Amino acid sequence: MKRQAYQPILITDAARSQDDQLNSRQKRYVLMMGIRVACVIVGAVLVGVQAPLLWLWLPMVALGMILIPWLAVLLANDRPPKDEHRKTGRFRSRRRDETPPMSLTAEERPAKVIDVDP
Template sequence: MGRYERRPSLITDAPPNPADDLRRRQIRYVVMMLIRTLCLVVGGVLISVQAPWLPLWLSLCAAGMVILPWLAVILANDGPPKEKHRMRRPTDRVEPSQTALPAEQAPRTIDYEP
């Protein structure tokens, strides 16, 4: 065996395509903003027709108009999970095989004589 052991790659381990992920987040953001706009329009229509239980419906529309933009931005900025090595805490133990150089090797000096 060599220094590095080759393992087969699984397609299920592959990260999602960044362009597809971005497109999915953009669509989710636009849909949530359209629902917010719909809340505003429905609130205006309810006021004009003097619907029964008007305060309840207006408070639900107002809650949708306040909560949806915040939630849309949070979900739009949510990307794929971080890689394992980026999630390592400083207290995690690093295996010797993960270091760049072996610990026993001393620096090598080359003398030059003209």
């Protein structure tokens, strides 16, 4: 009888490890900074060869040089949201339909009577 090859169990609900998340964010950051360097080089080449429609191309390249670093930092610092069911302790939120223990409903509260006559 043949033994089957080892098949790893796929856990689809498990979150990616911190190292995997950091690695993918670093790769994305380096890629975006590479695009920024390409924008700088393209801008320098366009100015050097005095390309036609330079007034159109230069602002687009400059916009890329300004926006890409900002977006790269935002995306590099971005983490996936934490699951709600993993929250424990003081950060755990109470469901809205639960009433706090020891609270009285409207029918059980004593009615306040305010007498205005002295």
